[in-house]
Amino acid sequence: MEDLDKKKVEELTKLLNRYNYEYYVLNQSSVSDQEFDRLMEELQRIEERRPDLRSKLSPTSRVGGMVATGFNKVEHKTMMISLGDVFNKEELAHFDEACRKGLKIDEIPYMGEVKIDGLAMSLIYENGDLIMAATRGDGTVGEDVTANVLTIPTVPTHIKDKRHIEVRGEVYMSKKTLAKLNEQRAEKGEPLLANARNAAAGSIRQLDSRIAASRHLDAYWYYFQNAEECGFKNHSDSLDYLTELGFVTNPERKRIIGLKGIYEYMEEYTNKRASLDYDIDGLVFKVDPLYMHDILGYTMKTPKWAIAYKFPPEEAITRLKNIVLTVGRTGRVTPNAILEPVRVAGSLIGRATLNNQDFISNLDIRIGDYVALHKAGDVIPEVARVIKERRDPSSIPYIFPDKCPYCGTTLIKSESDIQHRCPNEHCPSRKINKLIWFASDGGMDIDGLGEKLVEDFFNEGLVKDIPDFYTLKDHKEEIMLMDGMGEKSCNSLFSAIEKSKSNSLEMLIAGLGINLVGKKTARVLARHYLTMENLMNSSKEELASLDDIGEKTATIIYEYFSDIRNISMITTLKELGLNFNCLTAIGSDAKDNFFKGKRFVLTGTLQTSGRKEMTERIESLGGKSSSSVSKMTDFVIVGSEPGSKLTKAQELGVRIIQEDELLELLKENEGE
Secondary structure, eight states, X not given: OOOHHHHHHHHHHHHHHHHHHHHHTSSOOSSOXXXXXXXXXXXXHHHHHOGGGOOTTSGGGGGOOOXXXXXXXXXXXXXXXXXXXXXXXXHHHHHHHHHHHHHTOSOOEEEEEEEEOSEEEEEEEETTEEEEEEEOTTSSEEEXXXXXXXXXXXXXXXXXXXXXXXXXXXXXXXXXXXXXXHHHHHHHTOOOOOOHHHHHHHHHTOSBHHHHHHTOOEEEEEEXXXXXXXXXXXXXXXXHHHHHHTOOOOTTOEEEEHHHHHHHHHHHXXXXXXXXXSOEEEEEEEESBTHHHHHXXXXXXXXXXXXXXXOOOOEEEEEEEEEEEXXXXXXXXXXXXXXXEEEETTEEEEEEEOOSHHHHHHHTOOTTOEEEEEEETTTEEEEEEEOGGGOOTTOOOOOXXXXXXXXXXXXXXXXXXXXXXXXXXXOHHHHHHHHHHHHSTTTTOOTTOOHHHHHHHHHTTSOSSGGGGGGGGGGHHHHTTSTTOOHHHHHHHHHHHHHHTTSOHHHHXXXXXXXXOOHHXXXXXXXXXXXXXXXXXXXXXXXXXXXXXXXXXXXXXXHHTTOHHHXXXXXXXXXXXXXXXXXXXXXXXXXXXXXXXXXXXEESBOSSSOHHHHHHHHHHTTOEEESSOXXXXXXXXXXXXXXXXXXXXXXXXXXXXXXXXXXXXXXXXXXX
């Protein structure tokens, strides 16, 4: 017997998706609002009666309703890299010159695009269906926010292309929407949203998708990640195709030629910036032909075929009321300006960094001065200059304190260091900041264990060192007496802390707060040593030989693991049940083969596939990719026009493998 409900759901889904597309993407509609609402209500009634027919991609998901307990981590198959920044015409000219030299042509076709100030996002489609939306995160690991992205009406849930498709772009809030939301919040006595970017990012990270839906977000999609393997020759053509598939791509983009075209686009959109209904913090220029991207390649952090031009930061004048010092987890002392609050680039700013003593001395910053404030990179509030004509004649130069404001220890400052530091390992401020770092998303990412709660636990004497987090459950009665910590909150927190025990090794290494060891370095260490014990027993020389470590960082890591107090603390963490093994080692489950455990460098242009694809194939067999040739390199893969890496390999006697030999080796080992 035919399932009439199922047939009706399919019919309503098809109609509502079409009407959504017409209204939100084409700015037209073939039905009235009343008819659209009637159809949506009919679909909701059927889904309530027949939950088995409700898909996560149903049009009803646009209004939210899912309440998550947290966001799952997602490892991006291809890293979501950031772009290098330039700030003037001269730097743009250097970028163009480097591209022309690398490509050996006189003029390059570029795509000019506006740089939307929002939240970077990746969409994954399989068989025409949206299966995941993930934030950028640190570029390698993001968060699955599919339920919230589905509330954005312009995001297609289905596309006609059945191949694996990855599309990247920016989720944003329009200026008009921000103004309307703040008007509503003011009427309710709620705090105003500071700016559109923060509002968009905060909305996407709401656990209740109904809140995300109420924020009326939108998105522009600016990059077809796997365009080349899908047969496209140019970035511009791939964007046109995304538009055909139903994605909203920014109409302000333009194909331009050479540096002259870059300058013209720059002038046009510097003038048009204020008239756009969304915030932009700069412009992006990308080499248009996709095959040129492989030729130009990448630095350690950014592509060489694209650049972001950042607009000069907006400035505001305000009075500097005081200068206070903060002491970070590594002992670094940072002076901060306490300001009369002023709005800069959409945010209300009452505090700004003053960097270090030299910064204060060079600008001759004094308490009571009027200063020009801007956002460095349109993000971090910073004092740009002093308005000396408004200075009080009785003001006196600022004298940098010689004692730590938290523990009274004499501050140190070596000749090679521009920062003052508190050398006291037991300084309360250093301890608090180390604990905050351990629980933060830069470390173990323990959900619910925010900065204020960590400070409260420290001040109550419940957490004095990292292992104490894992015995908090023994103090449940005390914690339940604290503000906002009922039984439900306690149980949720204890569950998150317990869950963190199974985090992979790189998160634990990063969470320890070792100076100069962030997420990226922690990942290098975890994937090389595989266990905490191996890392702790490593020599300074071995550490220094690893890619992206260097002698200074190696010395700091070696000294950290030589300290008996740190060894004792880490031993306690193991006894408490924390995972000490790397769970994300590339190729760790590969069978023994020619590539496993060998370090390789790829140079030049390959004829049979892109360098990225070839690297992934070798890493899947357990090989370890490196960006530079050293005595630790096992072999160098050489394509056409290899450059200086080939010369270095020949000097060191490193084995050279040509492309045809590599293909034979891959064929032999992938077939095992």
